[in-house]
Amino acid sequence: MPNPVLLNNIDHKDLRVITRRGAAYGDQLMAVPTFPAEFRDVQACYPIVFRKTTDGLGFEPLVLFGFQDGENLFLQGERWDAPYVPMMLERQPFLIGLAGNELMINVDLDHPRVSRSEGEEVFKPHGGTTDYLDRANSLLLAIHEGMQGMPGFLQALLDNELLESFTLDVELNDGSQNRMIGFYTINEDRLQALGGDAIVKLHQAGYLHAIYMVIASLSNFRMLIDRKNARLA
Structure with missing residues (x-):
């Protein structure tokens, strides 16, 4: 379970973040959420699809890394095999928090990237923020601002009936038949x-x-x- 707390330079003065990639650091994911302002960068490398939210009342766009839970076909050991890492993955272990109306940085202390002995320093020895934390802060702000435009975008898709469910049937080189369901895309005929x-x-x-x-x-x-065929070969 995540354990987010408000980041501060007293309790977390010696906190470090491991930035290399790997399944041990939470990268073995089939998908992560994205938002319209990120679509240009994402579409150069990954499929973008939609799925219903857990409450079943809305939709959210996702970046796909694989075809089944826990499968990331872009993760090659400790190397990410694509030029762009989506923001919702890149931000880990940091999250956006709110103190009144002020945006604050939270950190998930139970995230596998959090360390006291290796990785990027978060604070300087005398308490100032490091360049690494400044970059993380900019990333979180971009995510926050991008998410603000999400409701209007999704409502426009629904108002114009532009979302349709699809089924992807895939026959792999080993002869296995695979079907991916439960996702939505743009209805091009309707568009x-x-x-x-x-x-x-x-x-x-x-x-x-x-x-x-x-x-x-x-x-x-x-x-x-x-990539799936290459992984199975």
Whole structure:
């Protein structure tokens, strides 16, 4: 279970963060959440799909790393085999906290990246923040700001009936048949059929670009299948 606490330079003066990659550090994940402002970077490497939230009342966009729980086809030992690491993974072990209306940095003390003996220093010996923590703070701020635009984007997709469920059937080189279900993508036929006013509204809100980034990302399924075959070989 996560153990988030407010980060401070007294209790955590000697805290360090292990930055190398690996399953031992929480990287063995099938997917992580993303947001429209990140879609351009994400779509260059990974498929972007949607799934229903755990309460079943809404949707969230995800970056896919594999086809089943606990599978990350971009993790090669302690190396991440892609030029871009999604922000929701890169931020670990830090989280955004709130103190009144002020954004604060929380740290998950039980995260496997947290150490007292190795990794990047979080605070300088006299209490100032290190460049590493400054970068983490910028990353958390970008995530927070990106998430602020999520409700409007998702509502626009639902209002225009642009989300549709899909099933991905994959036959691997070993002859096994695999089916991935439970995810949603953009209904391209519905998108093409939208009237001019609806398209203009999506464009003016900045949503049309994000929609096309999702569509473009689907070409990465071919590469993901190739990675799966290589892993099985």
